[in-house]
Amino acid sequence: MLLTFRGGVDAGNKSEFLSGSVINTIGAGETLVLPVPFGCTPVVEAGERVLAGQVVAVSDNEYGASLSSAVSGTVVKATASRITIENDGENTLCDRLEADDPITLLRDAGVTDRFGFSAAQKVANAPALYIISCVEDQPYMVNVQALLSCRADEFIGGIKLLEKISENAHIVICTTPDLSEYASKISEALMEDERVQFLTVSGKYPQSWPHILKRTVTTEESCEVIGTEELCNIYRVFKTRMPVTEKIVTLSGDCMRRAEVFSVPYGTCVSTLIKAGTSFKREPLKVVKGSVMNGDAIYNMRSPIDRTVSSVLTLFDHQHRYAGESHCISCGRCDNVCPEGLSPGSIIKAYKLNDTATLSRLSVSSCTLCGCCSFICPARVNLPLILRSAQLMGE
Amino acid sequence: MKKHKKLLLVSASPHLKTAQATSWIMFNVLIALLPSFVASCYFFGRRALFITLISVSFSLGFEYLSRLMMGKLPTVSDLSCVVTGVIIAFCLPVTVPVWLVAVANFFAIVIVKQCFGGIGLNIVNPAAAALSLLMVSFTASMTKFIAPLLGFAQIIPEDATVVTTALSQLKASGQTPQNLFNIFMGNTAGNIGETSSFLLLIGGVYLIVRRISNWRIPVSFIGTVAIISLVKSFDFTFMLTQLFSGTLFLAAFFMAVDPVTSPQSQSGKVVFGVICGVATCYIRFFGTYTEGAVFAVLIANLVTPVIDSLLPVKYKGVRTVEKKKLSDFLPKRRKAQ
Ligand code: SF4
Numbered sequence: 001m002l003l004t005f006r007g008g009v010d011a012g013n014k015s016e017f018l019s020g021s022v023i024n025t026i027g028a029g030e031t032l033v034l035p036v037p038f039g040c041t042p043v044v045e046a047g048e049r050v051l052a053g054q055v056v057a058v059s060d061n062e063y064g065a066s067l068s069s070a071v072s073g074t075v076v077k078a079t080a081s082r083i084t085i086e087n088d089g090e091n092t093l094c095d096r097l098e099a100d101d102p103i104t105l106l107r108d109a110g111v112t113d114r115f116g117f118s119a120a121q122k123v124a125n126a127p128a129l130y131i132i133s134c135v136e137d138q139p140y141m142v143n144v145q146a147l148l149s150c151r152a153d154e155f156i157g158g159i160k161l162l163e164k165i166s167e168n169a170h171i172v173i174c175t176t177p178d179l180s181e182y183a184s185k186i187s188e189a190l191m192e193d194e195r196v197q198f199l200t201v202s203g204k205y206p207q208s209w210p211h212i213l214k215r216t217v218t219t220e221e222s223c224e225v226i227g228t229e230e231l232c233n234i235y236r237v238f239k240t241r242m243p244v245t246e247k248i249v250t251l252s253g254d255c256m257r258r259a260e261v262f263s264v265p266y267g268t269c270v271s272t273l274i275k276a277g278t279s280f281k282r283e284p285l286k287v288v289k290g291s292v293m294n295g296d297a298i299y300n301m302r303s304p305i306d307r308t309v310s311s312v313l314t315l316f317d318h319q320h321r322y323a324g325e326s327h328c329i330s331c332g333r334c335d336n337v338c339p340e341g342l343s344p345g346s347i348i349k350a351y352k353l354n355d356t357a358t359l360s361r362l363s364v365s366s367c368t369l370c371g372c373c374s375f376i377c378p379a380r381v382n383l384p385l386i387l388r389s390a391q392l393m394g395e
Numbered sequence: 396m397k398k399h400k401k402l403l404l405v406s407a408s409p410h411l412k413t414a415q416a417t418s419w420i421m422f423n424v425l426i427a428l429l430p431s432f433v434a435s436c437y438f439f440g441r442r443a444l445f446i447t448l449i450s451v452s453f454s455l456g457f458e459y460l461s462r463l464m465m466g467k468l469p470t471v472s473d474l475s476c477v478v479t480g481v482i483i484a485f486c487l488p489v490t491v492p493v494w495l496v497a498v499a500n501f502f503a504i505v506i507v508k509q510c511f512g513g514i515g516l517n518i519v520n521p522a523a524a525a526l527s528l529l530m531v532s533f534t535a536s537m538t539k540f541i542a543p544l545l546g547f548a549q550i551i552p553e554d555a556t557v558v559t560t561a562l563s564q565l566k567a568s569g570q571t572p573q574n575l576f577n578i579f580m581g582n583t584a585g586n587i588g589e590t591s592s593f594l595l596l597i598g599g600v601y602l603i604v605r606r607i608s609n610w611r612i613p614v615s616f617i618g619t620v621a622i623i624s625l626v627k628s629f630d631f632t633f634m635l636t637q638l639f640s641g642t643l644f645l646a647a648f649f650m651a652v653d654p655v656t657s658p659q660s661q662s663g664k665v666v667f668g669v670i671c672g673v674a675t676c677y678i679r680f681f682g683t684y685t686e687g688a689v690f691a692v693l694i695a696n697l698v699t700p701v702i703d704s705l706l707p708v709k710y711k712g713v714r715t716v717e718k719k720k721l722s723d724f725l726p727k728r729r730k731a732q
């Protein structure tokens with residue numbers, strides 16, 4: 001049975017990870033630029049020497065996680081927003097993580113999901129239910145597919161570990177129909193396991209967002225969503241006792257013949273990743289850091305990849321351009337696809353009239369800026385842009 | 396990979412948009428109008444084709460030129476002006492002089508649509524407004540109906556006599572037509588594209604099935620006309636003549652459903668349809684004009700802001716399709732076993 005939620009858009013599957021492909025590794029470049037995650041403070045200073053795996057920024061609250069350097073070298077610059085590290089090429093490793101307590105271990109290792117939330121905190125919440133998100137809901141992105149095909153053993157190991165850490169918790173593994181091939185392999189391995197259950201959820205965007213996935217699967221309050229990569233990382237940390245310093249990134253888009261997946265050290269710049277790509281067929285007009293539905297179009301190719309960047313897309317198609325934006329024709333399509341039950345069409349009208357009373361009546365603050373409305377809009381109105389302004393006006 | 400010499404394009408997300416743009420919607424409306432168009436060429440001969448094509452050319456030309464003069468980006472490619480052109484032609488008698496077609500399109504495109512800011516900003520349906528103007532100002536030309544010619548190559552004979560439509564007969568003498576089936580299929584005197592209620596119904600249903608137009612407006616519009624006619628006469632033939640003759644189906648399925656000029660909320664759409672229906676019946680039964688559907692749409696368009704403020708769109712809130720409690724996960728019997 002296919003579980004789903006109300007709203008959302010079917011953005012189509014535009015790229016495939018060829019089975020038999022591998023997750024390529026990219027070596028760290030000369031310099032790494034680590035953006036300090038939101039809510040974190042750098043703990044190194046310019047001129048200081050760091051080892052590979054050494055913590056360079058710690059989180060101020062329990063929801064974030066600390067950040068480690070991927071290489072050994074010298075800190076060139078450390079500001080509140082960025083840490084620049086010169087790679088000495090020696091890759092001297094720091095000491096292994098000693099902590100016995102799994103939560104401390106995960107926290108020290110900086111395991112997070114793709115939104116930057118700490119896995120340690122999720123485990124510490126001791127949920128009654130873990131939802132493992134193996135959901136691919138956007139075109140071009142193939143991270144989950146690649147992980148399930150190349151790192152299935154780590155995935156299964158991660159499940160077993162979670163069961164060990166949280167003794168009473170149940171685990172639900174959610175997959176989309178197009179990943180069923182991989183899911184069946186994993187379910188064979190976990191056949192005997194009484195606490196693991198498999199569910200198939202729709203591949204509609206934004207199915208992979210944790211709050212949407214929770215809403216789709218259960219009404220249980222005490223539940224935590226763990227991503228595929230996050231789970232593999234949990235397993236790796238327990239096995240190697242080294243912090244996470246690499247991110248799985250899909251390099252894809254309509255300028256490439258097929259999707260390629262890389263394991264990229266934190267702080268590598270986008271241009272390094274693009275240079276590593278082998279299946280380009282034309283020059284991109286637009287480079288997007290992040291996913292096609294809510295990533296950022298970048299103009300500076302030296303922009304670094306951090307733990308929230310799951311894909312880098314090189315886009316060409318004219319469809320991606322602004323052309324044809326007109327005034328809203330009130331067609332109501334955006335109202336039908338909003339997963340939060342909002343009426344974006346009416347919100348933008350109220351915004352243009354500076355009508356804050358109507359804005360709050362329409363609950364503009366519940367907009368998650370997912371972009372479904374903008375995707376579906378026939379008049380090509382750029383709704384999230386206006387919705388964000390409307391949110392600020394409503395506050 | 397070569398180095399990027401060109402500057403990269405930057406824009407806000409999402410970076411992918413549906414292929415179903417405004418032009419796709421309008422193209423589907425044109426497809427929905429196609430059966431009636433083919434039938435009209437059969438019923439009224441070559442001149443029906445000529446009038447429709449000339450009307451579309453005028454609307455395209457006026458749209459392009461007015462955008463050019465205002466220094467705005469061209470919007471011809473969204474095809475909305477083509478739809479307007481076709482609908483205007485469909486509501487004209489086949490004997491209409493060409494200059495009148497030009498006047499109608501000028502008024503619709505330049506005055507009603509572009510002067511208010513173009514697509515999405517017009518307060519009334521351009522076609523409905525232009526046709527109302529013509530009906531009020533050039534009543535004689537607008538009511539010169541001829542009997543169907545039946546043949547694609549037919550030209551209007553010199554001695555063609557002006558006949559009355561089933562609706563005006565009904566109004567003048569209370570005499571219901573002999574052959575209701577002919578009227579339903581379109582083999583009757585009337586405007587170019589409006590005679591075949593059957594084919595317009597097919598087109599309208601196509602749009603509703605493809606979720607391009609909302610069923611609430613046509614259903615409540617036609618339903619209201621049906622109920623009022625039935626209550627007035629207690630006669631089914633009378634009611635069906637009211638439904639199948641005249642511009643009702645064209646107005647209900649192609650003018651009233653225009654989302655720009657109809658209310659946003661679902662309940663508002665029903666009220667809108669009812670207002671259209673009541674106004675149509677009022678004009679048909681008590682007014683001097685025999686046909687009121689186009690006027691009715693125009694009137695309802697103007698009431699739309701009031702309906703919108705009385706029946707505003709509400710925050711729907713989150714609703715899940717399926718809810719599972721933790722206990723649903725507890726009994727561990729996997730189906731595969
Ligand atoms: S961006 Fe906001 S309004 Fe638009 S679909 Fe997403 S949640 Fe709804």
Ligand code: SF4
Binds near residue numbers: 331335344380381383
């Ligand atoms: S989808 Fe676009 S055109 Fe349609 S109502 Fe929403 S904003 Fe307006």
